[in-house]
Amino acid sequence: MSRKEKFAEIALTVVGLTSVAVLALIIFFIFKEGSPALAHVGLGRFVGGTRWSPGKGQFGILPMIVGSFFVTFGALLTGVPLGLGCALYLSEFAPRKTAAVLKPLVEILAGIPSVVFGFIGLTVIVPLIRDHLGGPGFSVLASAIVLGVMILPTMVSISYDALRAVPQVYREGMLAVGANQWQTVTSVVLPAARPGILAAGILSMGRAVGETMAVIMVAGNATIIPVSFLDPVRTLTSNIALEMGYATGLHRQALFATGIVLFVIIGALNILARAFIRSR
Amino acid sequence: MRSLRIRSRSPEVCLAVCLLVIFILTLAGCGRRGADPSGSITLAGSTSVQPFVEMLAEEYAKSYPDRSPVNVQGGGSSAGARAALSGTAHIGMMSRGLAEDESELTPTVMAEDALVLIVHPINTVTGLTKDQIRRIFSGSITDWEEVGGPPGTIHVVSREEGSGTRGAFDELIMEGDDVMPRAIVQDSNGAVRETIAGDRMAMGYVSLGLVDERVKAIKVDGVEASVENVRRREYTLVRPFLLVVKGEYAPGAREFVDFVLSDEGRRILRDEGLVPPE
Numbered sequence: 430m431s432r433k434e435k436f437a438e439i440a441l442t443v444v445g446l447t448s449v450a451v452l453a454l455i456i457f458f459i460f461k462e463g464s465p466a467l468a469h470v471g472l473g474r475f476v477g478g479t480r481w482s483p484g485k486g487q488f489g490i491l492p493m494i495v496g497s498f499f500v501t502f503g504a505l506l507t508g509v510p511l512g513l514g515c516a517l518y519l520s521e522f523a524p525r526k527t528a529a530v531l532k533p534l535v536e537i538l539a540g541i542p543s544v545v546f547g548f549i550g551l552t553v554i555v556p557l558i559r560d561h562l563g564g565p566g567f568s569v570l571a572s573a574i575v576l577g578v579m580i581l582p583t584m585v586s587i588s589y590d591a592l593r594a595v596p597q598v599y600r601e602g603m604l605a606v607g608a609n610q611w612q613t614v615t616s617v618v619l620p621a622a623r624p625g626i627l628a629a630g631i632l633s634m635g636r637a638v639g640e641t642m643a644v645i646m647v648a649g650n651a652t653i654i655p656v657s658f659l660d661p662v663r664t665l666t667s668n669i670a671l672e673m674g675y676a677t678g679l680h681r682q683a684l685f686a687t688g689i690v691l692f693v694i695i696g697a698l699n700i701l702a703r704a705f706i707r708s709r
Numbered sequence: 710m711r712s713l714r715i716r717s718r719s720p721e722v723c724l725a726v727c728l729l730v731i732f733i734l735t736l737a738g739c740g741r742r743g744a745d746p747s748g749s750i751t752l753a754g755s756t757s758v759q760p761f762v763e764m765l766a767e768e769y770a771k772s773y774p775d776r777s778p779v780n781v782q783g784g785g786s787s788a789g790a791r792a793a794l795s796g797t798a799h800i801g802m803m804s805r806g807l808a809e810d811e812s813e814l815t816p817t818v819m820a821e822d823a824l825v826l827i828v829h830p831i832n833t834v835t836g837l838t839k840d841q842i843r844r845i846f847s848g849s850i851t852d853w854e855e856v857g858g859p860p861g862t863i864h865v866v867s868r869e870e871g872s873g874t875r876g877a878f879d880e881l882i883m884e885g886d887d888v889m890p891r892a893i894v895q896d897s898n899g900a901v902r903e904t905i906a907g908d909r910m911a912m913g914y915v916s917l918g919l920v921d922e923r924v925k926a927i928k929v930d931g932v933e934a935s936v937e938n939v940r941r942r943e944y945t946l947v948r949p950f951l952l953v954v955k956g957e958y959a960p961g962a963r964e965f966v967d968f969v970l971s972d973e974g975r976r977i978l979r980d981e982g983l984v985p986p987e
Contacts, residue, residue, distance in 0.1 A: 482887055483870050484879065492890070556907055565864040565908060567893050650894035661893050671896050674756065675785035675871030
C-alpha cells in the first residue's frame with residue numbers, strides 16, 4: 430500500500446470518527462449537565478410529576494412527555510397517509526413527465542425553514558381552529574397539521590424510492606395474469622416495498638419528535654396534560670427551547686434533564702421501530 | 710485500476726483516534742470568555758432591557774465613533790447581576806430590583822417600564838381590579854361574564870418561566886399564587902400581542918411600549934396605563950430597568966451610561982414607550 434493511500438485512509442478514518450465523537454460528546458454533555466437535576470428531584474417525581482413550575486421548585490415533565498407523544502402521533506396521523514398516497518401516485522399512477530415535475534416540488538418543501546411553517550400555522554391554521562372548532566386555537570391539532578406537512582418530504586421521497594425499487598417484473602407478472610393496476614399495487618407493490626415505507630415512517634417520526642420552532646409557535650405551550658385535540662400543549666423540545674434562554678441553576682439542569690428524557694425516548698422509539706421492521 | 714483493500718482497523722487505533730478527536734474538540738471548547746480587553750464595553754443581562762440598550766448602543770456608535778464600542782448580550786436579570794459581580798460584563802442590565810445578595814452592586818435607573826394588561830379591541834371589558842386579574846390568571850375566574858364581559862371562556866396568555874416580564878407580573882400581580890398551567894405561553898412580548906390581536910377571548914400582558922391599536926389596554930384598579938400615570942405614581946404595575954456595576958465604572962463605561970441618561974438617550978427611550986427618569 431502506497432504512503433498516499435495510507436494517509437488517505439487515516440484521514441478518512443479521523444473524519445468519519447469525528448461525527449461519532451460529536452455524538453459521544455453531546456451525550457456526555459447532556460448527561461453531565463442534566464443528571465444533577467434528576468438526582469435532586471428524583472427520577473420518578475421528574476418523569477411522573479404533573480406540575481412544571483421552576484420558580485416554585487416543581488419539576489414534573491409528564492405533561493410534556495404526553496404532549497410530545499400526542500403531537501408526534503397526530504403528525505404521523507396526518508402526514509403518513511398523505512405522504513404515502515403522494516408517493517404511490519408519483520410512482521405508480523402519474524405519467525412520467527408529471528412525476529418528474531411533482532417530485533422535485535415536494536422535495537422543495539424540505540428546504541423551507543421551520544419558522545415559515547410555524548408562521549403559516551400561526552396566521553392560518555390557528556385562527557381557523559379557533560373560529561370553527563373553538564378553544565384558543567393553539568392546540569395539539571394545529572401542531573399535528575403543521576408537523577404533518579413538515580414530514581411530507583421525508584415520507585414522500587423515501588416511500589417513493591422504496592416503491593421504485595420494486596422490480597418491474599413483479600408488476601408485469603400481475604398484469605399478465607389479469608390483475609388491474611390497483612390490485613397490482615395493493616397486493617404486490619405495497620407489500621414488497623413495506624420495509625422502505627416503514628423506514629420512511631420512522632424517519633418522519635424522528636423529524637416530528639425533534640421539531641421545535643414551528644411547534645412553539647402553534648402549540649400554545651401550556652404545561653397541562655392535553656385531554657382533547659383542541660387543548661394547548663407543550664412538547665419536550667419546546668420546553669427546553671422556551672426556557673433555556675433565562676434558566677440558571679437547578680432550572681437549567683432540569684432543562685438538560687428534559688433533554689436526557691427526550692434522548693432516551695427517541696432512542697427507545699428507534700430501537701422499537703427497527704425491531705418491528707426486522708420482525709416482518 | 711487499483712483494487713481497494715478492505716481491512717478491519719484494530720480497535721485500539723479506533724479508540725486512540727476517537728480520544729484524540731474528543732481531546733481536540735474539548736480544547737476548542739475551552740477558553741474563558743471575559744470582559745473584552747480590546748476596549749469595547751460589554752453589557753449583559755435582562756432580555757427585556759436588551760433591545761432598548763441595543764438601540765442606544767447603535768445611536769452611541771453613530772454619535773461617538775471614536776469612543777469604545779458597546780457590545781450587548783442577553784441572559785436574564787439574574788445573569789446580568791452575576792456578570793456585573795464577577796466582572797464578565799462591565800455593566801449588568803436588570804429589569805427588577807436588586808436582591809439581597811446583589812447589594813454590592815450600584816444601580817442606575819435608566820427607565821421605568823409599565824406592565825399593561827391587554828385584550829382584543831372588541832372586548833367590552835375596559836378595566837379590572839388587581840384582584841380580578843390575579844384570579845383570572847390563577848384560574849379561579851374563567852369566564853368573561855364573571856368580570857362584566859360577554860359570555861365566553863377567557864383565553865389566558867402568559868410568558869415563559871424565567872422571562873423578566875413574567876417575573877415582574879408574578880411579583881406585581883400574582884402575590885405568590887401560581888399562573889395556572891392551562892395558560893397559553895408565548896415566548897415574547899410580540900407573540901403575546903399577536904395572539905391577543907387575533908383572539909377576541911384572549912387576555913395577556915406586555916410592556917407599555919408594545920401596546921398598539923390592534924390590542925386594547927385595560928385600566929387596572931381604575932387607572933389607565935400611560936406614561937403620565939407612571940410618572941405620577943398612579944399606575945402601579947411598574948418595574949425598573951437598571952444598569953448595575955460593581956464598584957467603579959470601567960474606563961469607557963461611564964461615558965455610555967451618561968449617554969443613556971442624556972437628553973438624546975432619554976428621547977430614544979421615550980420614543981420606545983419607556984419612562985426615563987426626569
